[in-house]
Amino acid sequence: MSAQIISGKEVAAEIRAALREEVTQLKEQGIHPGLAVILIGDDPASHSYVKGKEKACQEIGIYSEVIRREASITQEELLKMIEGYNKNPNIHGILVQLPLPKHISEKAVIDAISPEKDVDGFTPVNVGNMLIGDECYLPCTPHGIIELIKRSGREMEGKHAVVIGRSNIVGKPVAMLLLQENATVTIAHSRTQDLASITRQADILVVAVGRAELIRAEHVKPGAVVIDVGVNRNEVGKLVGDVHFESVKDVASFLTPVPGGVGPMTITMLMKNTVDAAKKLARTMQKQ
């Protein structure tokens, strides 16, 4: 048996085409969605991701401002910049690319972003609303993962979903969203004992650990849906996931590739949140 490969790239292209149409209509009503992306420092991976976001904005017709600043920027300057975008009426979404230089507090920066413009879904207000199941901006990678599972046609209700990884941006929120889809959820992590015995119980396995090709065939239940969130470079500089694709593809029923899986979905959900933010602002203006 060979797994069906879920192309995040294809699903992302479908969603982007629909967003593009929506943006065209919004513009006719005088609403022009805008995204500010703030990139600090010279990490090549961050620069490459930000280029991807810029390209997606162009493709969909979203106005984008990318601010690239040196790692020597002070926290105060960065907070001031965010404050400016919080007030800027042309900007509906603000994203500060992570990680940040060590002298800047990630928490202070995230807290400075207005929850109404927090299209990453990282502020405590959005995280709290997500936990409650209330209206919020969903974090992009977890939202993209749920969308991919839905579009693979696989049921989540009643299934055992195992998430490996407990970060605030992927592991924890994706576990909450799977729970909202009525899955039975287990969160495993670096201190988990006998990882394979737990992952082998998973009908849905989401891997977000940041270790190249950690998960192999022996970790996977035959017929499982396997979602690979990893973005790693292997010894020869090739982009690989947290899942060993070649062995797992013969065990899983559905498998996302890296590249071309979760990554393009992450960017697409950011675009969706930005369009939603612009629509929401327009609605509140009408009410005033």
Ligand SMILES: Nc1nc(=O)c2c([nH]1)NC[C@@H]1CN(c3ccc(C(=O)N[C@@H](CCC(=O)O)C(=O)O)cc3)C=[N+]21
């Ligand atoms: N505030 C913030 N928000 C983020 O959403 C955020 C962040 N910081 N910091 C870093 C992570 C990582 N991330 C990715 C986005 C797209 C791809 C992506 O499109 N990857 C392509 C390949 C890209 C390549 O070739 O390098 C793919 O998987 O097909 C990957 C990773 C967003 N992040």
